[in-house]
Amino acid sequence: MTDESTDDLALGRQICFPVYAASNMLTRLYRPALGPLGLTYPQYLVMLVLWEEAPQSVSSLGARLHLDSGTLTPLLKRLEASGYVTRARDAEDERRVKVSLTEAGAALRARAEPIPRKLAGDLGLSEAEFDAMRRSVWSLVKALETPRDAGLP
Amino acid sequence: MTDESTDDLALGRQICFPVYAASNMLTRLYRPALGPLGLTYPQYLVMLVLWEEAPQSVSSLGARLHLDSGTLTPLLKRLEASGYVTRARDAEDERRVKVSLTEAGAALRARAEPIPRKLAGDLGLSEAEFDAMRRSVWSLVKALETPRDAGLP
């Protein structure tokens, strides 16, 4: 019915769909590795950010991950319930909430360390292919960070 | 604290994260365009598949979009409530549910037609960059479709 090579609405011509599908598939791929650590995939991403720098405010986590407080607040409460982080109002500015790593949260890093290499291997890509793909997807994020909604000057 | 260039857990070295971030950002990008049509982004993807071929079973939609019935059933009920599809048991095999386009669902295609080109333009990428990126992300999906869970010889 539709012509794959010319129809703008063909699923195979979209860029949004493969990104969406790959995101879901990666979440599924990570689940078995993260389950034993007591983390979901978004929680794992939050921990990656905290392992780079802690404590951090909710909003700085959100800026890094492109998530807002509506998503992060309940997620951080679960991480707190799991014993990996603590949440406390910042004495300097009572509006902010500082998210800190607990001992267990910091220790978890060692158990997470082998995950990226192992799962990257599961993709069956060469080092070069992997790097090219990573660069490509990051540049898509960059493009999406620069809104062109209203048209430039 | 962490060294961006050598630490496997650095956010900037992941491939999973930019895919995740881009997926969320694309959903946000599409929202203003899809809202007037009464569609969410996942509903739009279902409509793309149905515009290529209808009717289809729930499972064939799921195979195409990498989604299962737990996600699709309530989504399709909402599309049905919106008047864009109908759901009916297949007389040939009562286990299957055939999802068909209504008149309104088929007509919606015309209103959706300008969306891909418009939003692709919002990315501010050249045709060549866009094509390279699309190819790259599709090949990631391909890699993810080939499970290597158990380790090869």
Added chain:
DNA sequence: GCGAATTGAATTGCACGCAATTGGGTCCCG
């Protein structure tokens, strides 16, 4: 300084995603 605008997090409501389970329908094998 003092009220208004702004900011930061939390809350609410809705729509996914998916594992796990349920239950009816079909196929297969003896």
Added chain:
DNA sequence: CGGGACCCAATTGCGTGCAATTCAATTCGC
């Protein structure tokens, strides 16, 4: 042809995502 294995959709429960709203804390304007 009878029963068990398998298949398909629906349901349940939980954890995101996000718009919209709320509320407290801070900053800005004058």
